[in-house]
Amino acid sequence: MIEKLIATIQERYAFSEEDANMLRARMTETLEFKPGDIIVPEGEEISYSSLLVEGFSCRSKYTTEGSRQIMQFNIPGDFVDLHSYPLEVLDHSITALTDCRIVKLQHRDITQIIDSNPRLGRILWFATMVDASMHREWLVCFGARAGAMRVAHLFCEMFYRLQVVGLTQGKSYRFPITQADLAQALGFTTIHVNRMLRELRDEGLATFRSKEVEIPDLKALEGRADFDPAYLYLEPRHQ
Amino acid sequence: MIEKLIATIQERYAFSEEDANMLRARMTETLEFKPGDIIVPEGEEISYSSLLVEGFSCRSKYTTEGSRQIMQFNIPGDFVDLHSYPLEVLDHSITALTDCRIVKLQHRDITQIIDSNPRLGRILWFATMVDASMHREWLVCFGARAGAMRVAHLFCEMFYRLQVVGLTQGKSYRFPITQADLAQALGFTTIHVNRMLRELRDEGLATFRSKEVEIPDLKALEGRADFDPAYLYLEPRHQ
DNA sequence: CGCCTCATTGACCTAGTTCAATTTGGGTGG
DNA sequence: CCACCCAAATTGAACTAGGTCAATGAGGCG
Numbered sequence: 001m002i003e004k005l006i007a008t009i010q011e012r013y014a015f016s017e018e019d020a021n022m023l024r025a026r027m028t029e030t031l032e033f034k035p036g037d038i039i040v041p042e043g044e045e046i047s048y049s050s051l052l053v054e055g056f057s058c059r060s061k062y063t064t065e066g067s068r069q070i071m072q073f074n075i076p077g078d079f080v081d082l083h084s085y086p087l088e089v090l091d092h093s094i095t096a097l098t099d100c101r102i103v104k105l106q107h108r109d110i111t112q113i114i115d116s117n118p119r120l121g122r123i124l125w126f127a128t129m130v131d132a133s134m135h136r137e138w139l140v141c142f143g144a145r146a147g148a149m150r151v152a153h154l155f156c157e158m159f160y161r162l163q164v165v166g167l168t169q170g171k172s173y174r175f176p177i178t179q180a181d182l183a184q185a186l187g188f189t190t191i192h193v194n195r196m197l198r199e200l201r202d203e204g205l206a207t208f209r210s211k212e213v214e215i216p217d218l219k220a221l222e223g224r225a226d227f228d229p230a231y232l233y234l235e236p237r238h239q
Numbered sequence: 240m241i242e243k244l245i246a247t248i249q250e251r252y253a254f255s256e257e258d259a260n261m262l263r264a265r266m267t268e269t270l271e272f273k274p275g276d277i278i279v280p281e282g283e284e285i286s287y288s289s290l291l292v293e294g295f296s297c298r299s300k301y302t303t304e305g306s307r308q309i310m311q312f313n314i315p316g317d318f319v320d321l322h323s324y325p326l327e328v329l330d331h332s333i334t335a336l337t338d339c340r341i342v343k344l345q346h347r348d349i350t351q352i353i354d355s356n357p358r359l360g361r362i363l364w365f366a367t368m369v370d371a372s373m374h375r376e377w378l379v380c381f382g383a384r385a386g387a388m389r390v391a392h393l394f395c396e397m398f399y400r401l402q403v404v405g406l407t408q409g410k411s412y413r414f415p416i417t418q419a420d421l422a423q424a425l426g427f428t429t430i431h432v433n434r435m436l437r438e439l440r441d442e443g444l445a446t447f448r449s450k451e452v453e454i455p456d457l458k459a460l461e462g463r464a465d466f467d468p469a470y471l472y473l474e475p476r477h478q
Numbered sequence: 479c480g481c482c483t484c485a486t487t488g489a490c491c492t493a494g495t496t497c498a499a500t501t502t503g504g505g506t507g508g
Numbered sequence: 509c510c511a512c513c514c515a516a517a518t519t520g521a522a523c524t525a526g527g528t529c530a531a532t533g534a535g536g537c538g
Contacts, residue, residue, distance in 0.1 A: 043469070061379050064465050069382040071375045086365040091372045091470040115357050118350070125364050126325035128371070133330045135374035136310045140300050142381035143308040143426030147493070178516065187382030192494055194518060210503090226303050230282070231330040386525070417484065431526055433486060449535090479538105486533070494525085501518065508511085 008077055008165055012236060013123045022117070026109040027051065033096040039080065040094040046084040048106045052076055055100030056176055060184070061092045070185035072134060073097075073158065073177075077165040083128045085110050098176045130233045137231045142187055145226060148196040148203075150186050152225035155206050155213055160229045172214040179208075200224075247316055247404055251475060252362045261356070265348040266290065272335040278319065279333040285323040287345045291315055294339030295415055299423070300331045309424035311373060312336075312397065312416075316404040322367045324349050337415045369472045376470045381426055384465060387435040387442075389425050391464035394445050394452055399468045411453040418447075439463075 010020050030053070033039055039050060039057055052074050059072040059080075071092065074080045080094045085107050114121035134157070141150050162173045179197070183190040200206045205221045207214045215221050222228075249259050270289075272278055278289060278296055291313050298311040298319075310331065313319045319333045324346050353360035373396070380389050401412045422432040439445045444460045446453045454460050461467075 059375070061375065063379060063383045065383075067383045069379045071378045083368045083371065086361055086368050087372070087472065091472075092375055111357075111361075114360065118354050118357060118360065121353065121357065121360055121364075122325055122350075125360075125367070128364070128368060129322045129325050132322065132367070132371035132374060133326070135371060135378060136298070136300065136331055139310045139374060139377055139381065140302060140308045142378065143423075144302050144304075144306045179518095180516080184382075189495055190516090191496085191518085195494090198518085233326065233330075418486095419484080428527055429484090430486085430528085434526090437486085481537090482535105484533100484535085487531085489529090491528070492525105493527085494523105496523075497521090499519085502516080504513105504515090506511100506513080508509105 012164065012234070013126065014236060015120075015123070019117065019120050019123075022113055022120070023105070026113070027103045027105050029104040031102050031104065033057075033100040033102070035096055035098055037096045037100075038093050039096055039100065039102060040084065040090060042090055042093040045089055046081065046107070048104045049082045049085055049110065050080050050094075050102040050104060052078050052080050053101050053103055056097045057094050057100055058097055058181070058185070059092050059094055068184050069187070070181065071138070072131065073185065075158075075161055075165065076167065079105075079124075079127055082124060083131070085124075086128075097181065126233075133231045133233065148199040149225055150188075151182070151193065151196045152200060152206060152221050153227050154182075154186065155200075155208075155215060156218070156222050156225050156227040156229075157232070158213065159215060159218065160232055160234060164234060171216060171218070172212055174211060175208070175213045176211045182208075251403065251473070252365065253475060254359075254362070258356065258359050258362075261352055261359070262344070265352070266342045266344050268343040270341050270343065272296075272339040272341070274335055274337055276335045276339075277332050278335055278339065278341060279323065279329060281329055281332040284328055285320065285346070287343045288321045288324055288349065289319050289333075289341040289343060291317050291319050292340050292342055295336040296333050296339055297336055297420070297424070298331050298333055307423050308426070309420065310377070311370065312424065314397075314400055314404065315406065318344075318363075318366055321363060322370070324363075325367075336420065365472075372470045372472065387438040388464055389427075390421070390432065390435045391439060391445060391460050392466050393421075393425065394439075394447075394454060395457070395461050395464050395466040395468075396471070397452065398454060398457065399471055399473060403473060410455060410457070411451055413450060414447070414452045415450045421447075 006020055006024060009015065040046065054076055057074040057080060058070045060068050060070045062068050074094065081090060084090050141153050145153060158175060159168060159173060162168050167173055179193050180190045183193040186193060197208050204216060205224055245259055245263060248254065279285065293315055296313040296319060297309045298313065299307050299309045301307050313333065320329060323329050380392050384392060397414060398407060398412060401407050406412055418432050419429045422429040425432060436447050443455060444463055
């Protein structure tokens with residue numbers, strides 16, 4: 001399982017076999033989490049980064065009024081807190097949405113890896129910048145895309161991301177979250193999310209039932225969502 | 240001027256004198272821009288990064304419907320597109336809001352610098368991660384903070400950031416943008432921004448007149464905005 | 479002086495929220 | 509296998525933050 005993921009990352013980020021081995025050797029320790037568990041707590045000094053190998057988690061923050069904003073969903077293959085290496089302390093938490101398994105990579109190992117192979121450092125840096133790019137696209141969604149469009153955009157994003165790691169089945173994929181989670185991610189109320197889902201369903205563009213998203217015609221949904229996958233930087237790199 | 244900025248960055252990011260000299264030697268070429276000019280265009284291959292030494296610019300994207308979303312304001316001292324080093328191609332544009340001057344740092348020089356001093360690489364990486372952290376806080380603002388609160392939050396953020404580079408005067412600072420720009424950044428209409436500004440003014444918390452923000456009581460405004468500067472990572476680092 | 483951009487205000491409209499039920503479906507104990 | 513339970517989904521009705529449309533001021537500058 002972890003091998004398959006390393007292979008995927010290897011291809012996507014143009015890893016050499018040597019690079020992959022270097023990582024492999026240092027990534028053996030795993031941790032497991034239950035839904036609702038905090039994988040990485042906000043505000044604490046962190047000494048290792050976590051590669052999510054199984055399950056779904058999310059980045060989120062709470063406001064002082066108690067409402068929670070989800071800023072990103074993490075899927076298998078994501079380094080959920082690689083940015084804790086440069087930042088040391090995170091501004092937000094990572095929370096498990098399902099049963100999750102992560103593999104640790106100690107920060108001191110990252111330092112060592114980068115010292116001996118600066119090119120790999122740039123690749124790791126790249127990975128964190130893709131997250132930033134997603135944040136920016138979400139900001140566009142929040143500021144300039146309303147209602148069903150916003151929901152549709154998220155469904156497209158998740159499709160592309162999950163496809164890369166082989167977690168789509170034809171026109172559908174498993175998205176193991178509740179409508180309440182969805183609402184916290186989209187900046188809507190649960191009720192409104194429900195209505196927007198119905199709208200997409202009625203339009204025949206997408207269904208979300210029993211934690212499964214089905215998209216009969218991806219291009220059509222992309223059109224509805226004003227979606228362009230460029231910001232995900234999925235094309236293989238060539239540095 | 241650039242010396243003063245390097246000094247500021249030096250303190251904030253724990254640069255050694257040697258590091259600073261290394262950068263100084265490679266940052267000599269400057270470019271100038273007029274309001275509205277595109278400093279870094281979306282989607283193009285980029286071979287150098289730009290340190291903004293004078294003026295204000297912003298990160299923004301356009302939707303296909305033509306509306307523009309501003310995702311961040313850049314101020315003097317910001318490496319506006321350092322992330323173009325790992326990404327190579329940017330997902331958004333950087334546009335000048337006022338007369339701007341930037342200093343170039345070639346990507347090949349960055350590679351050289353990092354190869355000879357990996358620690359400096361981590362510092363540069365850190366700088367880009369602070370931008371990502373700001374994006375996340377903005378996402379919270381969009382999803383969970385409404386009306387005048389959102390405006391207040393931005394005013395607080397700008398105060399802290401400008402203070403670091405010595406661009407505040409007591410309780411006020413110059414913020415050379417229009418209410419329309421403000422609206423595009425906050426996800427409101429110009430009209431609504433105007434109303435929210437009046438609200439803050441009536442409450443005696445902040446005024447924005449002739450491109451000048453005045454905050455009589457910063458703590459009070461922070462309370463109104465649910466603002467906590469931690470996400471800006473302004474505390475001097477200690478790696 | 480006159481123009482043009484930007485700020486301001488009012489009146490009306492709508493997307494999204496709030497409150498309050500009701501339904502559905504998966505899981506669990508008897 | 510059925511009865512029950514509980515979380516999640518769904519729907520309706522009333523309300524409000526924010527948008528839209530339209531008009532008026534106010535400042536800067538050629």
